[in-house]
Amino acid sequence: MKVEIRAARPADADAIARIYNQGIEEREATFETRFRTAKEIEGSITEAGDRPFLVAHARDREPVGWARLGEYSPRSCYAGIGEASVYIDSAARGQGLGRQLLEALSHEAELRGYWKIVGLLFPTNAASLGLIRACDFREVGLHKRHGKLDGRWRDVMVVELLLPDRKRVFTPRQERA
Numbered sequence: 523m524k525v526e527i528r529a530a531r532p533a534d535a536d537a538i539a540r541i542y543n544q545g546i547e548e549r550e551a552t553f554e555t556r557f558r559t560a561k562e563i564e565g566s567i568t569e570a571g572d573r574p575f576l577v578a579h580a581r582d583r584e585p586v587g588w589a590r591l592g593e594y595s596p597r598s599c600y601a602g603i604g605e606a607s608v609y610i611d612s613a614a615r616g617q618g619l620g621r622q623l624l625e626a627l628s629h630e631a632e633l634r635g636y637w638k639i640v641g642l643l644f645p646t647n648a649a650s651l652g653l654i655r656a657c658d659f660r661e662v663g664l665h666k667r668h669g670k671l672d673g674r675w676r677d678v679m680v681v682e683l684l685l686p687d688r689k690r691v692f693t694p695r696q697e698r699a
Contacts, residue, residue, distance in 0.1 A: 523586070523617040525578040527626045530588060534577050535564040537584040541609045550647045551609065553669050553676070566590075573604060574630035578623050586614040589623040591631055594640060602637040608653065620653045628657070632685045641681045651679075659683045 530538065539560045545551040546558075567575055570590060577585035591604035606627060610619050631639055641659060643650040654661075659681040668678040 523580065523614060523619060525580055525586065525619060525622065527576055527578050527622060530567045530570075530575040530577045530585075530590075532564045532567055534585050534588075535560040535567060538567075538577065538588050539563045541585070541588060541611050544612050545609050549671060550644055551650065553671050555671070572634060574627055574634070576623060576626055576630065578619050586611040587619045587623050589627040591627055591636070591639065602635060604631055604636050604639055606639050606641045615649065620649070621656055624653060624657045628683060628685065637685055639683045639685065642678050643681065645677055645679045654681045657683065
């Protein structure tokens, strides 16, 4: 599928919420169980600040996928590490959109001086496993019984992608309590 990838805007919140809620409902991509509203997503877009939050959309159509780089840790020593999230509309899966979004997200992270992207995924999520392997992420380890989803223990795989060094030094942010 030919798509354009651009920064998410508040006007995309309805589509992003719909796509994220599909992932919540399917129970293979997140521990979250509460559906998100467009207003909550709009807040997330606004709060992203300098962290990339991207959408993929076909020309003149609403987004069919999104990717964002969330904060890995509030500690300043980890300021150049971001946690990736990628979600694709169920009707648009299997067409390479996840790879396009993750590659664009990695590029944007590199331009901003990030040195690493991490991901947390359920090892039973075949689509996510295929995506991270196609994008050269390294499997770091497995958290056994990391959390319960619908009363059942779930393991979580940790993956990472080291980005080329752009020689940018992050301005340390205030440590949070």
